[in-house]
Amino acid sequence: MSGSLLAGERLSRNDLLDVRIGDDETFTGSYVISRDGMLKLPFLAPLQAQGRSTGDVEAAIERALVADGFYEVLPRISVRVEDFASVKVSVTGAVFEARPVQIGGVPGDSVDARRQAALGSSTEGRNLTLALQAAGGVRPDADLSAVEVRRGGRVYKLDLRGVLEGRDDGDVMLLTGDEVTVPSRQCFQDDLMKPSPVSPPGVSLFLSNLTQPAAGNAGAAVGRDVREIPYGTRYLQAVIDTNCVGGSRSTSAGRSAVLFSRNPLTKVSVVVERDIENLLRRADRDDYDPYLLPGDAVVCYDSTVTNIAEIGRVLGILGAGLALR
Numbered sequence: 001m002s003g004s005l006l007a008g009e010r011l012s013r014n015d016l017l018d019v020r021i022g023d024d025e026t027f028t029g030s031y032v033i034s035r036d037g038m039l040k041l042p043f044l045a046p047l048q049a050q051g052r053s054t055g056d057v058e059a060a061i062e063r064a065l066v067a068d069g070f071y072e073v074l075p076r077i078s079v080r081v082e083d084f085a086s087v088k089v090s091v092t093g094a095v096f097e098a099r100p101v102q103i104g105g106v107p108g109d110s111v112d113a114r115r116q117a118a119l120g121s122s123t124e125g126r127n128l129t130l131a132l133q134a135a136g137g138v139r140p141d142a143d144l145s146a147v148e149v150r151r152g153g154r155v156y157k158l159d160l161r162g163v164l165e166g167r168d169d170g171d172v173m174l175l176t177g178d179e180v181t182v183p184s185r186q187c188f189q190d191d192l193m194k195p196s197p198v199s200p201p202g203v204s205l206f207l208s209n210l211t212q213p214a215a216g217n218a219g220a221a222v223g224r225d226v227r228e229i230p231y232g233t234r235y236l237q238a239v240i241d242t243n244c245v246g247g248s249r250s251t252s253a254g255r256s257a258v259l260f261s262r263n264p265l266t267k268v269s270v271v272v273e274r275d276i277e278n279l280l281r282r283a284d285r286d287d288y289d290p291y292l293l294p295g296d297a298v299v300c301y302d303s304t305v306t307n308i309a310e311i312g313r314v315l316g317i318l319g320a321g322l323a324l325r
Helices: 054-067 113-117 128-134 161-165 235-241 276-281 304-324
Strands: 016-021 029-032 077-083 087-093 099-103 147-151 154-158 179-182 203-208 226-229 256-262 269-275 297-301
Touching: 016 054, 054 077, 087 128, 099 128, 128 179, 226 235, 235 256, 235 269, 235 276, 235 297, 256 276, 269 276
Parallel strands: 087 179, 203 297
Antiparallel strands: 016 029, 016 077, 087 099, 147 154, 147 179, 203 226, 256 269, 256 297
């Protein structure tokens, strides 16, 4: 079914509503949508609220009040959201971390009191794009033209390709219990390898760049062994970022780098070793300079000259030890 049927602001369980029915103090008040998705006003049968708009709920209240004979002439009825609850949805398919995610919650120290108290305020925190990012972001094989949202036994298809250009085409508000599936095109797509509202927020790259083995990073003058880099970074950019490039040509010409990765589609591990001088000369070849993915690791190896120097250092230590005897 078309995703346009999901458009607009929809209520979910645990949302806090402000209900006002004229000057009637019996029905007017604050209500929380129950776990079964119902709005429960006193003396009325429970009303369906999950998945409906506030206008739909207003109309349902009107019908209930007339049907039960509470009013012959209806007063003005208002239903507004006081606070949007977080929602829990499942995300599967071509994402990096397929799992149930919870989105839309606001930490207590981040609550804007004035906005919280304003009736009718909206929220972007329950949008589909936020759920995809919470699930690690879409993989480069994702088919964004046919993202599926299953709700209430129905499947809706949405086209999210517009979000790559900064448009909100197809983005909808999710409800607790929704099931999101991102199909795969079974091929790598370069146009998905860039920062966007549905891509991974970044890549945590695991690094090793030591001239010689060390017991810990502190003694080796290495501050961190994990670095955050933008999504869409290529192999050569990471090698430069980890200080594997530069220095004296005579001691750096033989340096090499190794990339340990895992194909997100086949789950097969891949080891890509590159001579750094060749990598610099072939940076225009995309097949020689692959993109980095979440969880990748990069190791730099020193040149033959440095290794010889290390051998000399070890021999010097041994010689000094023999002299002391």
